[in-house]
Amino acid sequence: MRYLYYGLAVIAVYLFLTMTPLLVLLAGPHIPGRGFWRELSVGLGFAGLSMMGLQFFLTGRFEGLTSPYGIDVVYHFHRAISLIAFIFLLLHPAILLLSAPATIGLLNPLTAPGWITGGTIALCTFALLVLSSLYRLRLGLNYEQWRLFHGYAAVTAVALALWHMIGVNYYLQGHVNRGLWIAIAITWIMALLYVRLIKPLLMRHRPYRIEAVIKERCQSWTLVLRPEGLKGMEFKPGQFAWLTINRSPFSIHEHPFSFSSSAMHPEQLAFTIKELGDFTATIGRLTAGTRVYVDGPHGSFIPDRHTFSGYVFIAGGVGISPIMSILRTFADRHDQRPLLLFYGNKEWSEVTFREELGLLQGRLDLQIVHVLIDPPEDWTGEQGFINADMLGRHLPNNRMACEYFVCGPLSMQQAIKEALEQLGIRPEQIQSESFNFV
Ligand SMILES: Cc1cc2nc3c(=O)[nH]c(=O)nc-3n(C[C@H](O)[C@H](O)[C@H](O)COP(=O)(O)OP(=O)(O)OC[C@H]3O[C@@H](n4cnc5c(N)ncnc54)[C@H](O)[C@@H]3O)c2cc1C
Known part of the structure; x- marks a missing residue:
């Protein structure tokens, strides 16, 4: 029950954060002479951007956000909500163009102001983000290539969209609106900094070493890890962690694996890994002493949440x-x-x-x-x-x-x-x- 209420509270906060820019827009000073369609188009743009920015939190592996549902559910939500946000963003210029066809000239980068072209590029980048995620395998992108592109393109698209919004400057004159968007942008930047900088820095101070690589049946290996000079990692049975092996903690080359060891022994972690692709095929060649960074624990595949007989x-x-x-x-x-x-x-x-x-x-x-x-x-x-x-x-x-x-x-x-x-x-x-x- 505790998880249910907590989960509902997280959804309420998400909806509130998504809708706040629209509510402030409604409450703020009304600009006369702008028809319904134009206001709708702007509203959809604000809502779409706010939803896209919140994706930095959804994918940031924040335990407080993922624990009520499980990280896979949060990732599915991230994918579904990205599509909705993208449709909102697409409708923003589409409605403007249909309601005022003369604005088509703004699509010409040679004559349009930079911040308008910035908005156009942002929209194209969001489209590439969505398409490359939906059709990654068909496009022949391996996971790491896709992830690298996804990370940089997402930051670029959101930054360009913010520049576009500031450039248009219709609804940002009021102190409340401007303050709100500054606060929103700062939280997105903080989420990004935490995930890309602070968390890897913290992990750098919590390295593990491979103690043993044990051959199991069926092309599988068990990696046994020991923390270097630390107590280890408390986790719940059934959870998983992202492992970065023999690379810097800032590397995007990290893979998720479930703990296979007892949660009663956080001082010695084990992961049992099956050879399935280019990375997992190398596990058997790893040697004792190799450095590993462990980002975890994550996941809600755990029997400790409820009591069953x-x-x-x-x-x-x-x-x-x-x-x-x-x-x-x-x-x-x-x-x-x-x-x-x-x-x-x-x-x-x-x-x-x-x-x-x-x-x-x-x-x-x-x-x-x-x-x-x-x-x-x-x-x-x-x-x-x-x-x-x-x-x-x-x-x-x-x-x-x-x-x-x-x-x-x-x-x-x-x-x-x-x-x-x-x-x-x-x-x-x-x-x-x-x-x-x-
Ligand atoms: C929550 C979770 C727990 C897992 N636990 C285990 C486990 O205990 N034992 C085990 O053998 N496997 C586990 N896996 C699967 C394991 O992560 C993949 O088999 C491994 O990452 C494949 O990497 P590869 O480069 O060898 O294979 P590839 O052939 O490159 O990839 C195969 C598929 O695995 C996925 N994948 C590849 N790299 C990553 C990555 N860095 N992050 C996320 N997904 C990726 C992609 O969908 C890809 O298409 C788990 C996966 C998840 C999501």
Whole structure:
């Protein structure tokens, strides 16, 4: 309940910040002789810019902002709201042009004042930002190229849009309006400075070193990290962190990975990483002593938010990582609530952590259902894809009093959520972690 109220309060603050420029505009001195369409166009421009500026907060990984919903939900919101803000910004010149066609001459950069051309370039840059995010993979941009462009283009577009607004100067004469926009711009700059400068500087004083690189099954590796001269990082089981390995903390080359170690041992962090692309393919070659910066903890895939009388975990492949952290933490806490794990893999030889899972059964009230796609001939366990029938065969009688944690490929997550809902499990009982939110 606490999270619900807090989440609603964050939404209220967001709406208030988005709408404030419009409210002040309404309350401020009215400029005579300007028709409805012109005022609407200006209003949409103000609202669109205010929403775009607030994106610096949405993507700044501020724990207070992301904790009620989870960072993946905040990122989805960032994407959806960017589209709405962009439509508002696009309507701003479109309505002006339609209501006063003579203004088309302002699109000519050779004759238009600089701040008008600044607005046009800002709009084009916002368009590129939206298109490159929607079609990143089709455009052949890798994540780092996209991220570099996204960061610089966002700052450029917002700065140009502010210059445009100051240049037009219609509604900025009043002290209240001018003061408000100065305050808004300062908070955006502060958010940016915090994320790009202050946070990396703080991280520089909290380095970690690789203590071990352990080969796991199924092209996976566990990185074990120790803090250099510090206590370590308090985190909750199921959370994740961005790792910057062998680079400066200012680098954009950082990757998110779930903690796989027990939260009861913040002095030794472990991350289990599957070789999937150019960066993860290098993990096995890392050596002890390499410096790592850890930005975290983040995420809300955690069983500690609510109290349930039992837990059901459904993992596919490397999706076992955050669940290992939860199981190891529960074992260290001597938690004796009933736990059920469905663990899907292709083959028996690929089942990461299967020996340790067996040992954990001795320390926990843990039942494990291994599900294989290509089982050996003598396999008597479950096989194929996890579905409603299979879940129904194993779920406990108190299934309505349990919380469900799903982590695996997106297609699997979708199928499992639908299967659980078919079995009467309420959506608020289900937590899922997506390993891909870009
Ligand atoms: C919350 C979260 C937790 C995760 N936990 C784990 C884990 O415990 N173990 C594990 O093996 N993997 C985990 N991942 C996935 C892991 O981050 C990606 O597999 C890895 O970043 C891919 O990098 P690559 O360069 O090797 O692959 P690429 O082939 O370059 O990238 C594959 C895809 O991964 C995504 N990606 C790439 N780089 C980044 C980045 N820097 N930040 C965000 N996404 C990126 C992009 O969508 C990209 O298309 C997690 C991801 C998220 C979002």
